[in-house]
Amino acid sequence: xxxxxxxxxxxxxxxxxxxxxxxxxxxxxxxxxxxxxxxxxxxxxxxxxxxxxxxxxxxxxxxxxxxxxxxxxxxxxxxxxxxxxxxxxxxxxxxxxxxxxxxxxxxxxxxxxxxxxxxxxxxxxxxxxxxxxxxxxxxxxxxxxxxxxxxxxxxxxxxxxxxxxxxxxxxxxxxxxxxxxxxxxxxxxxxxxxxxxxxxxxxxxxxxxxxxxxxxxxxxxxxxxxxxxxxxxxxxxxxxxxxxxxxxxxxxxxxxxxxxxxxxxxxxxxxxxxxxxxxxxxxxxxxxxxxxxxxxxxxxxxxxxxxxxxxxxxxxxxxxxxxxxxxxxxxxxxxxxxxxxxxxxxxxxxxxxxxxxxxxxxxxxxxxxxxxxxxxxxxxxxxxxxxxxxxxxxxxxxxxxxxxxxxxxxxxxxxxxxxxxxxxxxxxxxxxxxxxxxxxxxxxxxxxxxxxxxxxxxxxxxxxxxxxxxxxxxxxxxxxxxxxxxxxxxxxxxxxxxxxxxxxxxxxxxxxxxxxxxxxxxxxxxxxxxxxxxxxxxxxx
Numbered sequence: 001x002x003x004x005x006x007x008x009x010x011x012x013x014x015x016x017x018x019x020x021x022x023x024x025x026x027x028x029x030x031x032x033x034x035x036x037x038x039x040x041x042x043x044x045x046x047x048x049x050x051x052x053x054x055x056x057x058x059x060x061x062x063x064x065x066x067x068x069x070x071x072x073x074x075x076x077x078x079x080x081x082x083x084x085x086x087x088x089x090x091x092x093x094x095x096x097x098x099x100x101x102x103x104x105x106x107x108x109x110x111x112x113x114x115x116x117x118x119x120x121x122x123x124x125x126x127x128x129x130x131x132x133x134x135x136x137x138x139x140x141x142x143x144x145x146x147x148x149x150x151x152x153x154x155x156x157x158x159x160x161x162x163x164x165x166x167x168x169x170x171x172x173x174x175x176x177x178x179x180x181x182x183x184x185x186x187x188x189x190x191x192x193x194x195x196x197x198x199x200x201x202x203x204x205x206x207x208x209x210x211x212x213x214x215x216x217x218x219x220x221x222x223x224x225x226x227x228x229x230x231x232x233x234x235x236x237x238x239x240x241x242x243x244x245x246x247x248x249x250x251x252x253x254x255x256x257x258x259x260x261x262x263x264x265x266x267x268x269x270x271x272x273x274x275x276x277x278x279x280x281x282x283x284x285x286x287x288x289x290x291x292x293x294x295x296x297x298x299x300x301x302x303x304x305x306x307x308x309x310x311x312x313x314x315x316x317x318x319x320x321x322x323x324x325x326x327x328x329x330x331x332x333x334x335x336x337x338x339x340x341x342x343x344x345x346x347x348x349x350x351x352x353x354x355x356x357x358x359x360x361x362x363x364x365x366x367x368x369x370x371x372x373x374x375x376x377x378x379x380x381x382x383x384x385x386x387x388x389x390x391x392x393x394x395x396x397x398x399x400x401x402x403x404x405x406x407x408x409x410x411x412x413x414x415x416x417x418x419x420x421x422x423x424x425x426x427x428x429x430x431x432x433x434x435x436x437x438x439x440x441x442x443x444x445x446x447x448x449x450x451x452x453x454x455x456x457x458x459x460x461x462x463x464x465x466x467x468x469x470x471x472x473x474x475x476x477x478x479x480x481x482x483x484x485x486x487x488x489x490x491x492x493x494x495x496x497x498x499x500x501x502x503x504x505x506x507x508x509x510x511x512x513x514x515x516x517x518x519x520x521x522x523x524x525x526x527x528x529x530x531x532x533x534x535x536x537x538x539x540x541x
Contacts, residue, residue, distance in 0.1 A: 025133035032130045034077025035084070036123040041208055042085035042226045045215070046116040050093060052450055052458030055212070059439025062208050076238075082230030084122060089114035089223035102347050104322075104368055107221035110461045111321065111450075114222060179414045180421075188409040188493055189418060191486040193425050198483035200430035202476035205438035212442070213472050216463045217281055218381040219373040232385045233392050240396025248400055255408040256494045258401035263487050265398035269391050270480055276473055279384035281377040283465045284370055286323070286331045287338075289447050290464075293357055295330055310357035311339045319451050321461045325371035326358035333448070338366050405490070441471050 041062060048058045092100050093113040105112050183189055214225035248258065283290040283297075288306035291297050306318045316336035324335045332338035339356030351365055358364040410418040445467040446460035 021133065022137055025130070025137065028130040028133070031077040031080070032123070032126040035081040035126060038078035038081030039085050039119050039123055042082055042211055042229075043089065043114070043116040043119060044208070045212055045222050046089060046093070046114045048459050049111065050113045050116065052452055054439075054457070055209075055442045055460065056436065056440040059208070059435035059437070059442075062435040062439075079230050079234045081123075082226050082234065084119050086223045086227035086230065088116060088119040089221070089226060091115040091118065093117070104347060104350060106348065106369060107223050108219065109323075109369060110215075110459075112222070175413075176417070179417050183410065183414060183418055183421065186410060188490055188497070189406070191490050191493075192406050192409065193422055194486045195483045195490075196422060196426050197429045198479050200426045201434045202479040202483075204431055204434040206472070206476050208435045209438060209442060209472060213468065214381070216468055217465050218377055218384075219281070219284065219370070220381070228385060232389045236389050236393035237396040240393045241399060244397045244400035248404065253401065253404075255405060258404045259491055259494055262398040262402035262405065263484075263491060265394055265401075266487070267484065269394040269398070270477075270484070272387065272391055272394070273473075273477065273480075276384055276387050277469070279380045279387065280469060281373055281380055281465065284331060284373065284462065285329070286333065286370070286462065287357065288333060289462065291330065294359075295328065306333060306337060308357060311337050314339060321448060321450060323368075323370050324352060324366040325369055326355060326366045327360045327362055327364060328358055329371050330358070331370045332357065332366065335366060340366060438471075438475070441475065442468065445471065 044058045044062055047053075047061070048055065090107055091114060092098070092103065093115050095115055107114070210229055211222055211225040214220045214228065215222060220228070247253065253261065285291045285295070285297075287293045287295075288308070292305070293308040293310060307316075314336050316334060318333075318337075320334050320336075322334040323331050324338055324340070325331050326338060335343070335352040335355070338352065338358060340352035341354040341356075343350055343352045345351050348368060351367055353363055353365045355364045355366050358366060406419070406422060407415060442463070443460065445464045446462075447464050448461045449457035450459045450461050452458045
């Protein structure tokens, strides 16, 4: 007897170790998958500048990745991906083949291209490494508690084989079409898909172009923008997921309560979201584009007046983008357009002097790069990041209750198809098209395009930050506002609707009930035994 128990315990330990190894390998696969995805989104700006292509084409590239996917099962992966992207974006793309000391641009310059290719090599290596453990895992794992009973294991395998043969005979269409019909006639499920599509359209667009928004609105470099996104957004999302799950478990939230929690938390976060419209910065003052050469703000869409009396005789190219910052805190498209006559120094330390368009009482000099947006803009960035952190936490707190509504509004036998169809719809109607049309709208706010060698427009160099802000914040706000219409309809339908499995006991409650019934049976047996003994005693007496 002792040897049998020892053998069963040994099998149990082996099974647990296999399960743990499988979960560890699966977790690593999720990390590598989300690492690659977030890295790709973050480095799209670098690809845009490297190949001098418009944002709309970059959005198409981003959307095409959604076909095979500027399901997420882990948070640590995107965090590592953003940090990796921040590191690579701070390294020049041709590092090792050029002398970086002679560069005249910095990571804050819109012409800067980070070493986007380096991160792809790392992501590819991580994906290959995470695939190795799966080659050593067994094809099947024995059920817990059945490891030591060979007859039960054998019967279980035979039953499984019979089930597979039966499934092959019936074919997939036997259950597929009725399940699809049942799901399409489920109003709560269909409304939930509509909510997900609208919400995912909003968040896919915002996340894809968030680095570009921080660059253009607040004057941050790509590497800094990506790093700030990873630090301020992903940790609160992770905490929100965990907290939402713990709340659901501790307080035993019902489906209808979960629907209300998810809906009203989303409403609170949505109202808080509008404060982001107040965290704004003005357009960068660039002579001939956003302001006149006298420093007076001008209409941005009446045609760029890049030439002035101070530089008309210099024969400067009007499409070149090599910005300099003058002593008067006004930027110019190039040192030539600033009217500069001489220069001193090399690389980033180059200083242009005797600039006729820089009207100051001093030496009228200029340095490379756009002028800094100032302390006030930096404070606005802090306000925006704080609001983004709070919003991310509140919204992720509502994610688990919302997902519970999805799972409980469909029948148990339809869950696999229902979850898969939900993911398919969000990818097809949101993940793929959102970056494409959003990128085209962002292109419409461009003030100055780079030019290719053939003369065609390339990547945008500077945007109208005001219109960019209206599109970046306004379009997601409109989409999310529409999503509350089906959300409120779900709350109305849930009042009198009985959900599948709503009255079913959970696994824990079922186990407790069984234990209670067994205890009751034991007590009845003891009482019956006592009664019999008493009757027997009386008979003997």
